[in-house]
Amino acid sequence: MMVYFLLIGFAVLLVGIEFIVDTHAEEIRQAFLSRTADPATIAPDHAIERQPLVHLRNKSILMIGIIMVVILIVMTMFMKHITEPLQHMITASRRISGGDLSQTIRIEGDNELAELGGVINEMASNLQEIIHLSRNTCASGQKFLTTMNDASPEAAPNPGHLTGMQVESDRFRSELDMLQAALECFHFYVIPEPEA
Numbered sequence: 669m670m671v672y673f674l675l676i677g678f679a680v681l682l683v684g685i686e687f688i689v690d691t692h693a694e695e696i697r698q699a700f701l702s703r704t705a706d707p708a709t710i711a712p713d714h715a716i717e718r719q720p721l722v723h724l725r726n727k728s729i730l731m732i733g734i735i736m737v738v739i740l741i742v743m744t745m746f747m748k749h750i751t752e753p754l755q756h757m758i759t760a761s762r763r764i765s766g767g768d769l770s771q772t773i774r775i776e777g778d779n780e781l782a783e784l785g786g787v788i789n790e791m792a793s794n795l796q797e798i799i800h801l802s803r804n805t806c807a808s809g810q811k812f813l814t815t816m817n818d819a820s821p822e823a824a825p826n827p828g829h830l831t832g833m834q835v836e837s838d839r840f841r842s843e844l845d846m847l848q849a850a851l852e853c854f855h856f857y858v859i860p861e862p863e864a
Contacts, residue, residue: 684732
C-alpha cells in the first residue's frame with residue numbers, strides 16, 4: 669500500500685515539475701504576455717510583465733509542497749495504524765501456527781484490525797481448550813487401559829473392582845463424547861470421492 673502512496677507522490681511531483689518547466693518556456697511567456705498586455709508596450713526583460721507567470725509558478729511549487737507533505741502525513745498514519753498492527757498479527761499468527769498458543773494480539777481501537785486480532789485470540793483459546801480436553805481424554809484412556817490390564821482374568825471378579833472399572837469406563841466415555849462434540853464444531857478439508 670505504501671508503494672501506491674509513493675507512486676501518487678511521484679506522479680504529483682512529475683506533473684508539478686512539468687508545469688514549472690512549461691511556465692519557464694519562452695513560447696508560453698510570449699503567448700501569455702501577448703494576451704495580457706499591449707504588444708507595442710512589451711519589453712521582454714521587464715519583471716512587471718512576467719510577474720503573473722512567476723506568481724503562477726510559485727503557486728504550483730506551493731501546491732506540490734503541500735501535496736507532498738499530505739502524502740507524507742498519510743503514509744506515516746498508514747504505517748502507524750495499519751502496517752504495524754498487521755505485522756504484529758502476522759508474527760503472532762506464525763507463532764500460533766508453530767504451536768505457541770500462549771500468544772495474544774493486542775490492538776487498541778475499535779476497527780477491523782482490532783476485531784481480527786480478537787478473532788485470532790479466540791481461535792488460539794479454542795485450540796488451547798481442545799488440546800487440553802484431548803490431553804485429559806488421553807490420560808483417562810491410559811488410566812482406564814491400565815486398570816483393565818491390572819484386572820487378572822484368573823481371579824474372581826471383585827465387586828468393588830468392577831464398580832471402579834465401570835466408573836472409569838463411564839468417565840472415559842464422557843470425555844470421549846465431549847472431545848467428539850468439540851471436533852464436530854470443525855469443518856475439515858476433505859477430498860471428494862471420484863464419481864464412478
